Amino acid sequence: MQSVYAADPAQARGRLVAEEESAFRSCFQRDRDRIIHSSAFRRLKHKTQVFVEHEGDYFRTRLTHSIEVAQVARTISGALGLNAELTEAVALAHDLGHTPFGHTGEDALNALMAPYGGFDHNAQALRIVTSLERHYAAFDGLNLTWETLEGIAKHNGPVTPLRGDGPVTDGTETGDLPWALAEYATRHDLELHTHAGAEAQVAALADDIAYNNHDLHDGLRAGLFDEGDVRALPIVGEAYAEVDRLWPALDPYRRRHEALRRVFGVMVADVINTSRAILAETAPENAAAVRHLGRPVIRFSPALWADLKQIRSFLFTRMYRAPTVMRMREQVTRVVEELFPFYMAEPGHLPARWQNEVAAAHDETALARLVSDYISGMTDRYALQAHASLLGGPGGAGERRD
Structure with a gap:
């Protein structure tokens, strides 16, 4: 039995683009299913946390980690009388924005993106589900419910920008928020200054x-x-x-x-x-x-x-x-550090599907954010393969990225 403080799908705050509701699934079940069927979720299979993908097939990947998180989350949610489908949707989506090579890749990309607004994997996850997934005719992204988007954006707590006199806690400014989060906040208010719901x-x-x-x-x-x-x-x-x-x-x-x-x-x-x-x-x-x-x-x-x-x-x-992990960190940091300036200088090497956006990039910042989207979406093995083929790095087998 759900508690009074559980998210009620009948009272959900809707989607940015209105859709007819399903006769068989609640809105939160549909969110969960769209996340599972997304390209970004499939790529988690070859993105790692600590070890690099080719080091062994036993260690956890972002995909197996996300499944484990969802299982634990459903257990806790059920025990507390919360909405298990919403909890599971947020759990499955929470790592979608991670770069190749885990936090090592994120640290490298964030440093490279510092002049252009930085890189944050939570903000990137929101960008993926609201823009970069492009499979539906009526909208970009997955058009998830407000509650799921809120959970992705602030499951770790309120996201409050800083001002000279401290954090802005009334939602009136985006300030120094990660650029992907600030950009989305201009068109859809996720009440970033508050805590997320209990499910998130x-x-x-x-x-x-x-x-x-x-x-x-x-x-x-x-x-x-x-x-x-x-x-x-x-x-x-x-x-x-x-x-x-x-x-x-x-x-x-x-x-x-x-x-x-x-x-x-x-x-x-x-x-x-x-x-x-x-x-x-x-x-x-x-x-x-x-x-x-x-x-x-x-x-x-x-x-x-x-x-x-x-x-x-x-x-x-x-x-x-x-020591062994640090040696690998140094190697994969170099992969990201060399791929980024290469694509900035040679954006024609981005896939054909991306070239319209390359042409529309009106300044260096727009191009950098496009390159960041592309590199952050790579799997470990594809990043190694791209580095090998473009820059003569050690390389590895990988699937084609489009």
């Missing part, structure tokens, strides 16, 4: 849960640290101790899985129990009231959050800044 907040916490768990798993698999290292961590050590008590002779792979799924369970239970208490205390009377409480309603407990900060600190040192 769930998607954000589900993202934290999923990557904390699978980064431990992938790091162990890659040999960047071992069970002795992670057993010293809060939550993880207790999970291993319980498994060893229940199954003293369990083989190492089952032992690891059993321990880490318990870590998963601890995080999910903590979010559900903490959020139930916050929702009971604040008693929002509807979905809109959640947005105006001035604080999130979906949270980890302070104690668990402190434990997670220790885990994240460990992962930062032992995984994200491991």
Whole structure:
């Protein structure tokens, strides 16, 4: 049974371009399905988080991560009486704007785009679903509902530009917002200065849960640290101790899985129990009231959050800044840093479908944003292939990008 503060599809705030509603699916189900069928979602299969795509087929990709986030989000959403379809739509879309090579690629592209408004993957996800996906006759993008677009734009909290005297919290300015977000805000008010609805907040916490768990798993698999290292961590050590008590002779792979799924369970239970208490205390009377409480309603407990900060600190040192990972970061940073100026100087090498937009680019900033759209949409392997064919880099096999 849905709560009074759940998003109600019958009360949804509609789409930018009006459409006839489906007889079989709610508006949020249609949003979810359009995201799944989008080209950007399919490309997540060959975009990575920490490891580069060709390093092994076991490690998580952005696609498998998004599916895991959606599963966790549905569980939490159901337990809290929220709208599971809206939660799932935001969860599945939350990484659509990521560049090739994970946060390394984003850091490189953001630095290159600094003179032109920067690059932000959340803003790029919104740009993808409102403009860059071009499959429908009546509109660019996916024409998603207001609630799903809001969730994509601000699932991590209000997006408030800065002014000389501090953040602008009344929605009257776009200021120094990421350019893709500021551009869209001029034609569609997503109330960026408020918190998102509860469903989008769930998607954000589900993202934290999923990557904390699978980064431990992938790091162990890659040999960047071992069970002795992670057993010293809060939550993880207790999970291993319980498994060893229940199954003293369990083989190492089952032992690891059993321990880490318990870590998963601890995080999910903590979010559900903490959020139930916050929702009971604040008693929002509807979905809109959640947005105006001035604080999130979906949270980890302070104690668990402190434990997670220790885990994240460990992962930062032992995984994200491991020597082998750093060497690969240097290589893929160079790929992005060399592709960007090449396409800026030689935009004729962009695919034929992009050439009308190249011709319409009225200044360097417009061209840079077009090049940024193209590079950010590349998969890991296509970026390596393009770099090899155009600039003589090490290369790799990849699909054609149009």
